Amino acid sequence: MSASNLKRRLLLQGLAAGALVSGAPLVRAAQDKTLRIGYQKFNTLNILKGTGQLEKTLQTKGWNVKWFEFAAGPQLTEALNADAIDFGHAADTPSVFANASGVNAVYLGAEQPYPKGIAVFVAQDSPIRSIKELKGKKVATGRGWNVQFLLLKALEEVGLSYRDIEPVYVTNAADVRAAFQSGNVDAATLWDPFLAGQQITTNPRILRDGTGLSNNRTFHLAVPKFVDQNKDIVRTLFAELKKANTWTQAHPQETADLLAPQLGVDAKVLKLATERRNYTTVAVDAGIVAEQQQIADAFLKLGLIKNPVQVQDKVYREVLL
Incomplete structure:
Protein backbone atom coordinates (compact mmCIF):
# COMPACT_ATOMS: atom_id res chain seq x y z
CA MET A 1 0.00 0.00 0.00
CA SER A 2 1.37 3.43 -0.93
CA ALA A 3 2.04 6.09 1.69
CA SER A 4 -0.77 8.28 0.36
CA ASN A 5 -3.25 5.40 0.47
CA LEU A 6 -2.17 4.53 4.01
CA LYS A 7 -2.76 8.11 5.10
CA ARG A 8 -6.21 8.08 3.55
CA ARG A 9 -7.12 4.79 5.25
CA LEU A 10 -5.94 6.02 8.65
CA LEU A 11 -7.88 9.23 8.39
CA LEU A 12 -11.06 7.51 7.24
CA GLN A 13 -10.82 5.06 10.12
CA GLY A 14 -9.63 7.33 12.89
CA LEU A 15 -10.73 10.90 12.30
CA ALA A 16 -13.96 12.42 13.50
CA ALA A 17 -16.68 13.19 11.00
CA GLY A 18 -16.12 16.90 11.37
CA ALA A 19 -12.53 16.62 10.23
CA LEU A 20 -13.58 14.58 7.23
CA VAL A 21 -16.27 17.04 6.23
CA SER A 22 -13.73 19.83 6.29
CA GLY A 23 -11.93 18.14 3.41
CA ALA A 24 -8.51 18.70 4.99
CA PRO A 25 -5.77 17.77 2.53
CA LEU A 26 -3.64 14.79 3.42
CA VAL A 27 -0.48 16.02 1.73
CA ARG A 28 0.66 19.50 2.57
CA ALA A 29 2.12 21.82 0.01
CA ALA A 30 5.63 22.99 0.73
CA GLN A 31 4.43 26.53 1.44
CA ASP A 32 1.46 25.50 3.61
CA LYS A 33 2.23 26.49 7.19
CA THR A 34 -0.30 24.31 8.98
CA LEU A 35 0.12 22.54 12.32
CA ARG A 36 -1.85 19.28 12.17
CA ILE A 37 -2.80 18.06 15.64
CA GLY A 38 -4.30 14.70 16.54
CA TYR A 39 -6.35 14.47 19.73
CA GLN A 40 -8.72 12.15 21.59
CA LYS A 41 -11.84 12.86 23.60
CA PHE A 42 -11.12 14.69 26.86
CA ASN A 43 -7.50 15.69 27.21
CA THR A 44 -5.39 18.78 27.54
CA LEU A 45 -5.11 19.20 23.77
CA ASN A 46 -8.88 18.85 23.56
CA ILE A 47 -9.27 21.69 26.05
CA LEU A 48 -6.77 23.84 24.17
CA LYS A 49 -8.78 23.23 21.00
CA GLY A 50 -11.91 24.37 22.80
CA THR A 51 -10.39 27.71 23.76
CA GLY A 52 -9.40 28.62 20.20
CA GLN A 53 -6.37 30.44 21.60
CA LEU A 54 -3.69 28.45 19.77
CA GLU A 55 -5.18 29.46 16.42
CA LYS A 56 -5.13 33.12 17.38
CA THR A 57 -1.52 33.00 18.53
CA LEU A 58 -0.18 31.04 15.58
CA GLN A 59 -2.05 33.25 13.14
CA THR A 60 0.31 36.07 14.10
CA LYS A 61 3.16 33.82 12.93
CA GLY A 62 1.46 33.04 9.63
CA TRP A 63 0.41 29.53 10.66
CA ASN A 64 -2.91 27.69 10.64
CA VAL A 65 -4.06 24.83 12.86
CA LYS A 66 -6.07 21.77 11.85
CA TRP A 67 -7.43 19.32 14.39
CA PHE A 68 -8.16 15.62 13.84
CA GLU A 69 -9.99 13.45 16.37
CA PHE A 70 -9.04 9.80 16.89
CA ALA A 71 -10.85 7.05 18.77
CA ALA A 72 -7.76 5.99 20.73
CA GLY A 73 -3.98 6.22 20.98
CA PRO A 74 -3.06 3.37 18.60
CA GLN A 75 -4.89 5.01 15.69
CA LEU A 76 -3.33 8.37 16.48
CA THR A 77 0.23 7.02 16.62
CA GLU A 78 -0.31 5.23 13.29
CA ALA A 79 -1.29 8.58 11.80
CA LEU A 80 1.91 10.14 13.15
CA ASN A 81 3.87 7.35 11.52
CA ALA A 82 2.11 7.95 8.20
CA ASP A 83 2.87 11.70 8.41
CA ALA A 84 -0.86 12.41 8.39
CA ILE A 85 -0.46 14.60 11.52
CA ASP A 86 2.48 16.43 13.07
CA PHE A 87 1.68 16.34 16.77
CA GLY A 88 -0.63 14.44 19.10
CA HIS A 89 -1.06 12.71 22.41
CA ALA A 90 -1.38 9.12 23.58
CA ALA A 91 -1.36 7.33 26.91
CA ASP A 92 1.67 5.52 28.29
CA THR A 93 0.98 2.02 26.97
CA PRO A 94 -0.09 3.00 23.43
CA SER A 95 3.09 5.08 23.27
CA VAL A 96 5.20 2.05 24.22
CA PHE A 97 3.46 -0.14 21.65
CA ALA A 98 4.14 2.57 19.07
CA ASN A 99 7.81 2.58 20.08
CA ALA A 100 7.97 -1.20 19.69
CA SER A 101 6.37 -1.14 16.25
CA GLY A 102 8.80 1.47 14.94
CA VAL A 103 6.44 4.45 14.79
CA ASN A 104 8.37 7.55 13.73
CA ALA A 105 7.57 9.77 16.72
CA VAL A 106 9.40 11.26 19.68
CA TYR A 107 8.35 12.13 23.23
CA LEU A 108 8.20 15.89 23.82
CA GLY A 109 6.32 16.16 27.11
CA ALA A 110 4.26 14.25 29.66
CA GLU A 111 1.14 14.94 31.66
CA GLN A 112 1.01 14.50 35.41
CA PRO A 113 -0.05 11.14 36.89
CA TYR A 114 -3.75 10.36 36.50
CA GLY A 210 -4.30 2.90 38.96
CA THR A 211 -3.31 4.19 42.40
CA GLY A 212 0.06 2.70 43.27
CA LEU A 213 0.17 0.60 40.11
CA SER A 214 0.08 2.87 37.08
CA ASN A 215 0.57 6.62 36.79
CA ASN A 216 -1.49 6.59 33.60
CA ARG A 217 0.39 9.46 32.02
CA THR A 218 -0.49 11.01 28.71
CA PHE A 219 2.44 11.82 26.43
CA HIS A 220 2.81 14.51 23.79
CA LEU A 221 4.36 13.02 20.68
CA ALA A 222 5.50 14.47 17.39
CA VAL A 223 7.14 13.62 14.09
CA PRO A 224 10.84 14.37 14.71
CA LYS A 225 11.43 16.02 11.34
CA PHE A 226 8.58 18.43 11.98
CA VAL A 227 10.03 19.35 15.38
CA ASP A 228 13.50 19.84 13.95
CA GLN A 229 12.16 22.29 11.39
CA ASN A 230 9.60 24.11 13.58
CA LYS A 231 10.86 24.34 17.15
CA ASP A 232 9.40 27.81 17.62
CA ILE A 233 5.93 26.56 16.67
CA VAL A 234 6.21 23.64 19.10
CA ARG A 235 7.31 25.99 21.89
CA THR A 236 4.33 28.22 21.15
CA LEU A 237 2.00 25.23 21.30
CA PHE A 238 3.33 24.23 24.72
CA ALA A 239 3.12 27.82 25.99
CA GLU A 240 -0.56 28.00 25.04
CA LEU A 241 -1.15 24.53 26.47
CA LYS A 242 0.30 25.68 29.80
CA LYS A 243 -2.13 28.62 29.92
CA ALA A 244 -5.08 26.33 29.17
CA ASN A 245 -3.96 23.81 31.78
CA THR A 246 -3.65 26.47 34.49
CA TRP A 247 -7.16 27.71 33.80
CA THR A 248 -8.60 24.19 33.68
CA GLN A 249 -7.11 23.18 37.02
CA ALA A 250 -8.98 26.02 38.73
CA HIS A 251 -12.25 25.68 36.77
CA PRO A 252 -13.47 22.05 36.56
CA GLN A 253 -17.11 22.98 36.03
CA GLU A 254 -16.35 25.57 33.37
CA THR A 255 -14.07 23.07 31.63
CA ALA A 256 -16.86 20.50 31.60
CA ASP A 257 -19.28 23.07 30.21
CA LEU A 258 -16.76 24.08 27.51
CA LEU A 259 -16.11 20.52 26.35
CA ALA A 260 -19.58 18.99 26.66
CA PRO A 261 -21.02 20.32 23.37
CA GLN A 262 -17.70 19.89 21.57
CA LEU A 263 -17.37 16.23 22.56
CA GLY A 264 -21.00 15.24 22.80
CA VAL A 265 -20.36 14.07 26.38
CA ASP A 266 -22.55 14.98 29.37
CA ALA A 267 -21.04 17.80 31.44
CA LYS A 268 -21.55 15.72 34.62
CA VAL A 269 -19.28 13.05 33.18
CA LEU A 270 -16.60 15.57 32.24
CA LYS A 271 -16.76 17.25 35.65
CA LEU A 272 -16.16 13.94 37.43
CA ALA A 273 -13.19 13.20 35.16
CA THR A 274 -11.79 16.73 35.48
CA GLU A 275 -11.94 16.81 39.27
CA ARG A 276 -9.67 13.80 39.66
CA ARG A 277 -7.00 14.98 37.27
CA ASN A 278 -3.97 17.26 37.61
CA TYR A 279 -3.45 19.41 34.52
CA THR A 280 0.26 20.11 34.13
CA THR A 281 2.66 19.26 31.31
CA VAL A 282 6.25 18.48 32.25
CA ALA A 283 9.46 17.49 30.50
CA VAL A 284 10.18 13.78 30.10
CA ASP A 285 12.83 13.22 32.77
CA ALA A 286 14.70 10.10 33.87
CA GLY A 287 11.95 9.07 36.28
CA ILE A 288 9.29 9.21 33.60
CA VAL A 289 11.53 7.33 31.18
CA ALA A 290 11.90 4.62 33.84
CA GLU A 291 8.09 4.38 34.16
CA GLN A 292 7.77 3.89 30.41
CA GLN A 293 10.61 1.39 30.36
CA GLN A 294 8.82 -0.70 32.99
CA ILE A 295 5.75 -0.86 30.74
CA ALA A 296 7.84 -1.80 27.71
CA ASP A 297 9.69 -4.52 29.59
CA ALA A 298 6.49 -5.97 31.07
CA PHE A 299 4.78 -6.38 27.71
CA LEU A 300 7.94 -7.71 26.08
CA LYS A 301 8.18 -10.37 28.80
CA LEU A 302 4.60 -11.42 28.09
CA GLY A 303 5.26 -11.53 24.37
CA LEU A 304 2.60 -8.90 23.71
CA ILE A 305 5.21 -6.74 22.01
CA LYS A 306 7.85 -8.40 19.88
CA ASN A 307 10.69 -5.91 19.85
CA PRO A 308 12.65 -4.54 22.84
CA VAL A 309 12.31 -0.80 23.37
CA GLN A 310 14.83 1.68 24.77
CA VAL A 311 12.51 4.50 25.76
CA GLN A 312 15.33 7.01 26.28
CA ASP A 313 16.17 6.75 22.59
CA LYS A 314 12.66 7.98 21.76
CA VAL A 315 12.85 11.20 23.82
CA TYR A 316 13.53 14.35 21.80
CA ARG A 317 17.00 15.69 22.49
CA GLU A 318 15.84 19.19 23.53
CA VAL A 319 13.29 20.36 26.07
CA LEU A 320 10.80 22.59 24.25
CA LEU A 321 8.31 23.35 27.01
Missing part, protein backbone atom coordinates in the same frame (compact mmCIF):
# COMPACT_ATOMS: atom_id res chain seq x y z
CA PRO A 115 -4.17 7.01 38.31
CA LYS A 116 -7.86 7.41 39.15
CA GLY A 117 -8.70 7.93 35.49
CA ILE A 118 -8.35 4.19 34.74
CA ALA A 119 -10.01 1.19 36.36
CA VAL A 120 -10.92 -2.49 36.28
CA PHE A 121 -14.57 -2.92 37.25
CA VAL A 122 -17.51 -5.31 37.49
CA ALA A 123 -21.26 -4.82 37.64
CA GLN A 124 -22.66 -3.68 40.96
CA ASP A 125 -24.52 -6.99 41.38
CA SER A 126 -21.55 -9.16 40.34
CA PRO A 127 -20.43 -11.85 42.80
CA ILE A 128 -16.82 -10.87 42.01
CA ARG A 129 -15.48 -8.71 44.84
CA SER A 130 -11.73 -8.58 44.14
CA ILE A 131 -9.11 -8.80 41.43
CA LYS A 132 -8.11 -12.23 42.72
CA GLU A 133 -11.55 -13.53 41.78
CA LEU A 134 -10.94 -12.68 38.12
CA LYS A 135 -8.99 -15.92 37.71
CA GLY A 136 -10.47 -17.78 34.75
CA LYS A 137 -12.86 -14.91 34.00
CA LYS A 138 -13.45 -12.91 30.82
CA VAL A 139 -12.22 -9.32 30.96
CA ALA A 140 -12.83 -6.76 28.22
CA THR A 141 -9.77 -4.72 27.34
CA GLY A 142 -7.78 -3.54 24.33
CA ARG A 143 -4.37 -4.40 22.95
CA GLY A 144 -1.86 -1.72 23.86
CA TRP A 145 -4.26 0.27 26.03
CA ASN A 146 -3.29 2.02 29.26
CA VAL A 147 -5.90 -0.06 31.08
CA GLN A 148 -4.34 -3.25 29.75
CA PHE A 149 -1.18 -2.39 31.69
CA LEU A 150 -3.28 -1.63 34.79
CA LEU A 151 -4.96 -5.02 34.44
CA LEU A 152 -1.58 -6.73 34.14
CA LYS A 153 -0.23 -5.00 37.27
CA ALA A 154 -3.43 -5.52 39.28
CA LEU A 155 -3.26 -9.26 38.59
CA GLU A 156 0.40 -9.42 39.59
CA GLU A 157 -0.40 -7.55 42.80
CA VAL A 158 -2.60 -10.44 43.99
CA GLY A 159 -0.30 -13.22 42.80
CA LEU A 160 -1.93 -13.89 39.43
CA SER A 161 -0.57 -13.45 35.92
CA TYR A 162 -2.15 -12.06 32.79
CA ARG A 163 -2.46 -15.62 31.54
CA ASP A 164 -4.80 -16.43 34.46
CA ILE A 165 -7.65 -14.49 32.85
CA GLU A 166 -9.34 -14.68 29.47
CA PRO A 167 -8.85 -11.27 27.84
CA VAL A 168 -11.60 -10.27 25.45
CA TYR A 169 -10.00 -7.80 23.06
CA VAL A 170 -12.06 -4.96 21.65
CA THR A 171 -11.10 -1.97 19.53
CA ASN A 172 -12.71 1.00 21.27
CA ALA A 173 -14.47 2.18 24.41
CA ALA A 174 -17.93 1.71 22.90
CA ASP A 175 -17.16 -1.99 22.39
CA VAL A 176 -16.07 -2.28 26.03
CA ARG A 177 -19.37 -0.81 27.21
CA ALA A 178 -21.37 -3.04 24.88
CA ALA A 179 -19.60 -6.21 26.03
CA PHE A 180 -19.93 -5.22 29.69
CA GLN A 181 -23.58 -4.23 29.57
CA SER A 182 -24.56 -7.34 27.57
CA GLY A 183 -23.06 -9.59 30.22
CA ASN A 184 -20.72 -11.23 27.72
CA VAL A 185 -17.73 -10.48 29.97
CA ASP A 186 -17.25 -10.75 33.72
CA ALA A 187 -15.25 -7.53 34.09
CA ALA A 188 -14.06 -4.63 31.98
CA THR A 189 -11.47 -1.88 31.79
CA LEU A 190 -11.96 1.77 30.81
CA TRP A 191 -10.30 5.16 30.98
CA ASP A 192 -11.73 8.66 31.41
CA PRO A 193 -14.02 10.12 30.23
CA PHE A 194 -15.52 6.74 29.32
CA LEU A 195 -14.87 5.41 32.83
CA ALA A 196 -16.58 8.43 34.36
CA GLY A 197 -19.51 7.91 32.02
CA GLN A 198 -19.81 4.27 33.04
CA GLN A 199 -19.70 5.23 36.71
CA ILE A 200 -22.48 7.76 36.34
CA THR A 201 -24.75 5.57 34.21
CA THR A 202 -24.38 2.10 35.80
CA ASN A 203 -22.44 2.63 39.06
CA PRO A 204 -20.10 -0.37 38.58
CA ARG A 205 -17.98 -1.73 41.42
CA ILE A 206 -14.39 -0.59 40.94
CA LEU A 207 -12.04 -3.47 41.72
CA ARG A 208 -8.86 -1.48 41.17
CA ASP A 209 -7.85 1.90 39.81
Whole structure:
Protein backbone atom coordinates (compact mmCIF):
# COMPACT_ATOMS: atom_id res chain seq x y z
CA MET A 1 0.00 0.00 0.00
CA SER A 2 1.37 3.43 -0.93
CA ALA A 3 2.04 6.09 1.69
CA SER A 4 -0.77 8.28 0.36
CA ASN A 5 -3.25 5.40 0.47
CA LEU A 6 -2.17 4.53 4.01
CA LYS A 7 -2.76 8.11 5.10
CA ARG A 8 -6.21 8.08 3.55
CA ARG A 9 -7.12 4.79 5.25
CA LEU A 10 -5.94 6.02 8.65
CA LEU A 11 -7.88 9.23 8.39
CA LEU A 12 -11.06 7.51 7.24
CA GLN A 13 -10.82 5.06 10.12
CA GLY A 14 -9.63 7.33 12.89
CA LEU A 15 -10.73 10.90 12.30
CA ALA A 16 -13.96 12.42 13.50
CA ALA A 17 -16.68 13.19 11.00
CA GLY A 18 -16.12 16.90 11.37
CA ALA A 19 -12.53 16.62 10.23
CA LEU A 20 -13.58 14.58 7.23
CA VAL A 21 -16.27 17.04 6.23
CA SER A 22 -13.73 19.83 6.29
CA GLY A 23 -11.93 18.14 3.41
CA ALA A 24 -8.51 18.70 4.99
CA PRO A 25 -5.77 17.77 2.53
CA LEU A 26 -3.64 14.79 3.42
CA VAL A 27 -0.48 16.02 1.73
CA ARG A 28 0.66 19.50 2.57
CA ALA A 29 2.12 21.82 0.01
CA ALA A 30 5.63 22.99 0.73
CA GLN A 31 4.43 26.53 1.44
CA ASP A 32 1.46 25.50 3.61
CA LYS A 33 2.23 26.49 7.19
CA THR A 34 -0.30 24.31 8.98
CA LEU A 35 0.12 22.54 12.32
CA ARG A 36 -1.85 19.28 12.17
CA ILE A 37 -2.80 18.06 15.64
CA GLY A 38 -4.30 14.70 16.54
CA TYR A 39 -6.35 14.47 19.73
CA GLN A 40 -8.72 12.15 21.59
CA LYS A 41 -11.84 12.86 23.60
CA PHE A 42 -11.12 14.69 26.86
CA ASN A 43 -7.50 15.69 27.21
CA THR A 44 -5.39 18.78 27.54
CA LEU A 45 -5.11 19.20 23.77
CA ASN A 46 -8.88 18.85 23.56
CA ILE A 47 -9.27 21.69 26.05
CA LEU A 48 -6.77 23.84 24.17
CA LYS A 49 -8.78 23.23 21.00
CA GLY A 50 -11.91 24.37 22.80
CA THR A 51 -10.39 27.71 23.76
CA GLY A 52 -9.40 28.62 20.20
CA GLN A 53 -6.37 30.44 21.60
CA LEU A 54 -3.69 28.45 19.77
CA GLU A 55 -5.18 29.46 16.42
CA LYS A 56 -5.13 33.12 17.38
CA THR A 57 -1.52 33.00 18.53
CA LEU A 58 -0.18 31.04 15.58
CA GLN A 59 -2.05 33.25 13.14
CA THR A 60 0.31 36.07 14.10
CA LYS A 61 3.16 33.82 12.93
CA GLY A 62 1.46 33.04 9.63
CA TRP A 63 0.41 29.53 10.66
CA ASN A 64 -2.91 27.69 10.64
CA VAL A 65 -4.06 24.83 12.86
CA LYS A 66 -6.07 21.77 11.85
CA TRP A 67 -7.43 19.32 14.39
CA PHE A 68 -8.16 15.62 13.84
CA GLU A 69 -9.99 13.45 16.37
CA PHE A 70 -9.04 9.80 16.89
CA ALA A 71 -10.85 7.05 18.77
CA ALA A 72 -7.76 5.99 20.73
CA GLY A 73 -3.98 6.22 20.98
CA PRO A 74 -3.06 3.37 18.60
CA GLN A 75 -4.89 5.01 15.69
CA LEU A 76 -3.33 8.37 16.48
CA THR A 77 0.23 7.02 16.62
CA GLU A 78 -0.31 5.23 13.29
CA ALA A 79 -1.29 8.58 11.80
CA LEU A 80 1.91 10.14 13.15
CA ASN A 81 3.87 7.35 11.52
CA ALA A 82 2.11 7.95 8.20
CA ASP A 83 2.87 11.70 8.41
CA ALA A 84 -0.86 12.41 8.39
CA ILE A 85 -0.46 14.60 11.52
CA ASP A 86 2.48 16.43 13.07
CA PHE A 87 1.68 16.34 16.77
CA GLY A 88 -0.63 14.44 19.10
CA HIS A 89 -1.06 12.71 22.41
CA ALA A 90 -1.38 9.12 23.58
CA ALA A 91 -1.36 7.33 26.91
CA ASP A 92 1.67 5.52 28.29
CA THR A 93 0.98 2.02 26.97
CA PRO A 94 -0.09 3.00 23.43
CA SER A 95 3.09 5.08 23.27
CA VAL A 96 5.20 2.05 24.22
CA PHE A 97 3.46 -0.14 21.65
CA ALA A 98 4.14 2.57 19.07
CA ASN A 99 7.81 2.58 20.08
CA ALA A 100 7.97 -1.20 19.69
CA SER A 101 6.37 -1.14 16.25
CA GLY A 102 8.80 1.47 14.94
CA VAL A 103 6.44 4.45 14.79
CA ASN A 104 8.37 7.55 13.73
CA ALA A 105 7.57 9.77 16.72
CA VAL A 106 9.40 11.26 19.68
CA TYR A 107 8.35 12.13 23.23
CA LEU A 108 8.20 15.89 23.82
CA GLY A 109 6.32 16.16 27.11
CA ALA A 110 4.26 14.25 29.66
CA GLU A 111 1.14 14.94 31.66
CA GLN A 112 1.01 14.50 35.41
CA PRO A 113 -0.05 11.14 36.89
CA TYR A 114 -3.75 10.36 36.50
CA PRO A 115 -4.17 7.01 38.31
CA LYS A 116 -7.86 7.41 39.15
CA GLY A 117 -8.70 7.93 35.49
CA ILE A 118 -8.35 4.19 34.74
CA ALA A 119 -10.01 1.19 36.36
CA VAL A 120 -10.92 -2.49 36.28
CA PHE A 121 -14.57 -2.92 37.25
CA VAL A 122 -17.51 -5.31 37.49
CA ALA A 123 -21.26 -4.82 37.64
CA GLN A 124 -22.66 -3.68 40.96
CA ASP A 125 -24.52 -6.99 41.38
CA SER A 126 -21.55 -9.16 40.34
CA PRO A 127 -20.43 -11.85 42.80
CA ILE A 128 -16.82 -10.87 42.01
CA ARG A 129 -15.48 -8.71 44.84
CA SER A 130 -11.73 -8.58 44.14
CA ILE A 131 -9.11 -8.80 41.43
CA LYS A 132 -8.11 -12.23 42.72
CA GLU A 133 -11.55 -13.53 41.78
CA LEU A 134 -10.94 -12.68 38.12
CA LYS A 135 -8.99 -15.92 37.71
CA GLY A 136 -10.47 -17.78 34.75
CA LYS A 137 -12.86 -14.91 34.00
CA LYS A 138 -13.45 -12.91 30.82
CA VAL A 139 -12.22 -9.32 30.96
CA ALA A 140 -12.83 -6.76 28.22
CA THR A 141 -9.77 -4.72 27.34
CA GLY A 142 -7.78 -3.54 24.33
CA ARG A 143 -4.37 -4.40 22.95
CA GLY A 144 -1.86 -1.72 23.86
CA TRP A 145 -4.26 0.27 26.03
CA ASN A 146 -3.29 2.02 29.26
CA VAL A 147 -5.90 -0.06 31.08
CA GLN A 148 -4.34 -3.25 29.75
CA PHE A 149 -1.18 -2.39 31.69
CA LEU A 150 -3.28 -1.63 34.79
CA LEU A 151 -4.96 -5.02 34.44
CA LEU A 152 -1.58 -6.73 34.14
CA LYS A 153 -0.23 -5.00 37.27
CA ALA A 154 -3.43 -5.52 39.28
CA LEU A 155 -3.26 -9.26 38.59
CA GLU A 156 0.40 -9.42 39.59
CA GLU A 157 -0.40 -7.55 42.80
CA VAL A 158 -2.60 -10.44 43.99
CA GLY A 159 -0.30 -13.22 42.80
CA LEU A 160 -1.93 -13.89 39.43
CA SER A 161 -0.57 -13.45 35.92
CA TYR A 162 -2.15 -12.06 32.79
CA ARG A 163 -2.46 -15.62 31.54
CA ASP A 164 -4.80 -16.43 34.46
CA ILE A 165 -7.65 -14.49 32.85
CA GLU A 166 -9.34 -14.68 29.47
CA PRO A 167 -8.85 -11.27 27.84
CA VAL A 168 -11.60 -10.27 25.45
CA TYR A 169 -10.00 -7.80 23.06
CA VAL A 170 -12.06 -4.96 21.65
CA THR A 171 -11.10 -1.97 19.53
CA ASN A 172 -12.71 1.00 21.27
CA ALA A 173 -14.47 2.18 24.41
CA ALA A 174 -17.93 1.71 22.90
CA ASP A 175 -17.16 -1.99 22.39
CA VAL A 176 -16.07 -2.28 26.03
CA ARG A 177 -19.37 -0.81 27.21
CA ALA A 178 -21.37 -3.04 24.88
CA ALA A 179 -19.60 -6.21 26.03
CA PHE A 180 -19.93 -5.22 29.69
CA GLN A 181 -23.58 -4.23 29.57
CA SER A 182 -24.56 -7.34 27.57
CA GLY A 183 -23.06 -9.59 30.22
CA ASN A 184 -20.72 -11.23 27.72
CA VAL A 185 -17.73 -10.48 29.97
CA ASP A 186 -17.25 -10.75 33.72
CA ALA A 187 -15.25 -7.53 34.09
CA ALA A 188 -14.06 -4.63 31.98
CA THR A 189 -11.47 -1.88 31.79
CA LEU A 190 -11.96 1.77 30.81
CA TRP A 191 -10.30 5.16 30.98
CA ASP A 192 -11.73 8.66 31.41
CA PRO A 193 -14.02 10.12 30.23
CA PHE A 194 -15.52 6.74 29.32
CA LEU A 195 -14.87 5.41 32.83
CA ALA A 196 -16.58 8.43 34.36
CA GLY A 197 -19.51 7.91 32.02
CA GLN A 198 -19.81 4.27 33.04
CA GLN A 199 -19.70 5.23 36.71
CA ILE A 200 -22.48 7.76 36.34
CA THR A 201 -24.75 5.57 34.21
CA THR A 202 -24.38 2.10 35.80
CA ASN A 203 -22.44 2.63 39.06
CA PRO A 204 -20.10 -0.37 38.58
CA ARG A 205 -17.98 -1.73 41.42
CA ILE A 206 -14.39 -0.59 40.94
CA LEU A 207 -12.04 -3.47 41.72
CA ARG A 208 -8.86 -1.48 41.17
CA ASP A 209 -7.85 1.90 39.81
CA GLY A 210 -4.30 2.90 38.96
CA THR A 211 -3.31 4.19 42.40
CA GLY A 212 0.06 2.70 43.27
CA LEU A 213 0.17 0.60 40.11
CA SER A 214 0.08 2.87 37.08
CA ASN A 215 0.57 6.62 36.79
CA ASN A 216 -1.49 6.59 33.60
CA ARG A 217 0.39 9.46 32.02
CA THR A 218 -0.49 11.01 28.71
CA PHE A 219 2.44 11.82 26.43
CA HIS A 220 2.81 14.51 23.79
CA LEU A 221 4.36 13.02 20.68
CA ALA A 222 5.50 14.47 17.39
CA VAL A 223 7.14 13.62 14.09
CA PRO A 224 10.84 14.37 14.71
CA LYS A 225 11.43 16.02 11.34
CA PHE A 226 8.58 18.43 11.98
CA VAL A 227 10.03 19.35 15.38
CA ASP A 228 13.50 19.84 13.95
CA GLN A 229 12.16 22.29 11.39
CA ASN A 230 9.60 24.11 13.58
CA LYS A 231 10.86 24.34 17.15
CA ASP A 232 9.40 27.81 17.62
CA ILE A 233 5.93 26.56 16.67
CA VAL A 234 6.21 23.64 19.10
CA ARG A 235 7.31 25.99 21.89
CA THR A 236 4.33 28.22 21.15
CA LEU A 237 2.00 25.23 21.30
CA PHE A 238 3.33 24.23 24.72
CA ALA A 239 3.12 27.82 25.99
CA GLU A 240 -0.56 28.00 25.04
CA LEU A 241 -1.15 24.53 26.47
CA LYS A 242 0.30 25.68 29.80
CA LYS A 243 -2.13 28.62 29.92
CA ALA A 244 -5.08 26.33 29.17
CA ASN A 245 -3.96 23.81 31.78
CA THR A 246 -3.65 26.47 34.49
CA TRP A 247 -7.16 27.71 33.80
CA THR A 248 -8.60 24.19 33.68
CA GLN A 249 -7.11 23.18 37.02
CA ALA A 250 -8.98 26.02 38.73
CA HIS A 251 -12.25 25.68 36.77
CA PRO A 252 -13.47 22.05 36.56
CA GLN A 253 -17.11 22.98 36.03
CA GLU A 254 -16.35 25.57 33.37
CA THR A 255 -14.07 23.07 31.63
CA ALA A 256 -16.86 20.50 31.60
CA ASP A 257 -19.28 23.07 30.21
CA LEU A 258 -16.76 24.08 27.51
CA LEU A 259 -16.11 20.52 26.35
CA ALA A 260 -19.58 18.99 26.66
CA PRO A 261 -21.02 20.32 23.37
CA GLN A 262 -17.70 19.89 21.57
CA LEU A 263 -17.37 16.23 22.56
CA GLY A 264 -21.00 15.24 22.80
CA VAL A 265 -20.36 14.07 26.38
CA ASP A 266 -22.55 14.98 29.37
CA ALA A 267 -21.04 17.80 31.44
CA LYS A 268 -21.55 15.72 34.62
CA VAL A 269 -19.28 13.05 33.18
CA LEU A 270 -16.60 15.57 32.24
CA LYS A 271 -16.76 17.25 35.65
CA LEU A 272 -16.16 13.94 37.43
CA ALA A 273 -13.19 13.20 35.16
CA THR A 274 -11.79 16.73 35.48
CA GLU A 275 -11.94 16.81 39.27
CA ARG A 276 -9.67 13.80 39.66
CA ARG A 277 -7.00 14.98 37.27
CA ASN A 278 -3.97 17.26 37.61
CA TYR A 279 -3.45 19.41 34.52
CA THR A 280 0.26 20.11 34.13
CA THR A 281 2.66 19.26 31.31
CA VAL A 282 6.25 18.48 32.25
CA ALA A 283 9.46 17.49 30.50
CA VAL A 284 10.18 13.78 30.10
CA ASP A 285 12.83 13.22 32.77
CA ALA A 286 14.70 10.10 33.87
CA GLY A 287 11.95 9.07 36.28
CA ILE A 288 9.29 9.21 33.60
CA VAL A 289 11.53 7.33 31.18
CA ALA A 290 11.90 4.62 33.84
CA GLU A 291 8.09 4.38 34.16
CA GLN A 292 7.77 3.89 30.41
CA GLN A 293 10.61 1.39 30.36
CA GLN A 294 8.82 -0.70 32.99
CA ILE A 295 5.75 -0.86 30.74
CA ALA A 296 7.84 -1.80 27.71
CA ASP A 297 9.69 -4.52 29.59
CA ALA A 298 6.49 -5.97 31.07
CA PHE A 299 4.78 -6.38 27.71
CA LEU A 300 7.94 -7.71 26.08
CA LYS A 301 8.18 -10.37 28.80
CA LEU A 302 4.60 -11.42 28.09
CA GLY A 303 5.26 -11.53 24.37
CA LEU A 304 2.60 -8.90 23.71
CA ILE A 305 5.21 -6.74 22.01
CA LYS A 306 7.85 -8.40 19.88
CA ASN A 307 10.69 -5.91 19.85
CA PRO A 308 12.65 -4.54 22.84
CA VAL A 309 12.31 -0.80 23.37
CA GLN A 310 14.83 1.68 24.77
CA VAL A 311 12.51 4.50 25.76
CA GLN A 312 15.33 7.01 26.28
CA ASP A 313 16.17 6.75 22.59
CA LYS A 314 12.66 7.98 21.76
CA VAL A 315 12.85 11.20 23.82
CA TYR A 316 13.53 14.35 21.80
CA ARG A 317 17.00 15.69 22.49
CA GLU A 318 15.84 19.19 23.53
CA VAL A 319 13.29 20.36 26.07
CA LEU A 320 10.80 22.59 24.25
CA LEU A 321 8.31 23.35 27.01
